Amino acid sequence: MTAQYLSFGALALVTLWSAYKVVTARLITHAALWMALSFTSVSGIFLMLQQEFIAALQVLIYAGAITTMIIFAIMLSSIREIRVEPQEKRSIGQRIRASGLLAVVVGLVFAAFMTYVYYVSEIPKEAVPDAGLLTVRQVGATLFTRFTVPFEVASILLLLAMIGAIILTAKETE
Amino acid sequence: MQLPIYFPLGLGALLFGIGLWGALTRTNAVRILMFIELMLNGVNLNLMTFTRYYYPENATGPILTLFVMTVAAAEASIGLAIILQIVRNRGTVEVDKVDLLKG
Incomplete structure (x- = not known):
């Protein structure tokens, strides 16, 4: 029982950290590799939920095919992320828009709202027993x-x- | 399954929230595609959680997830093809530089 909590916590930590790194990594190839790590750890959570078919598909399709395709597209097209810092003074409104604070708020509010909905919703207490997977x-x-x-x-x-x-x-x- | 159902559901919501944050802040089109995949991953996690906790003998949940993955793969390939065309024609991958239709 404790092992279940521990393994779920470790997988969730890896998932969220690598998803965070997808947003903040400076090089786009690094972001693609972090995305592959996130997909792989989500596949581990599917294994914890005893859905080995979906876990295998997750590794094959997401971590394998889609990541490879994105990396190939990056390499083929010489897409570079050149961040040019604008020199002129910007107003506060423009700076807020450029910093993406609104998007952070939107993402956080969405996650908090969904968690709240799950918390207050009347999810039936008696889950189905483990038999007959x-x-x-x-x-x-x-x-x-x-x-x-x-x-x-x-x-x-x-x-x-x-x-x-x-x-x-x-x-x-x- | 001793793990409370809120844990995987909350993880799916957080994953979706991070994807939403990234898709709204970044302007690189390839990155936005990556965040869409992350969000779809959160959705899949929710689907599989409800399947596991309440309908473990029903094959509909995994099959729906399979279809979500199919659509995600199709979407990624078409999106990357469109991005390659934009790079070839306009020389940029930033979505806010592609503003030909802007009045």
């Missing part, structure tokens, strides 16, 4: 019987995204 086999069976049409629509969506990305990035040739 879901296996990957059951997930697959449900996916290919009850959710066949959404599955095919998702495939079409991925195909369209692939074609669209190729068309958007292909160079014009005569």
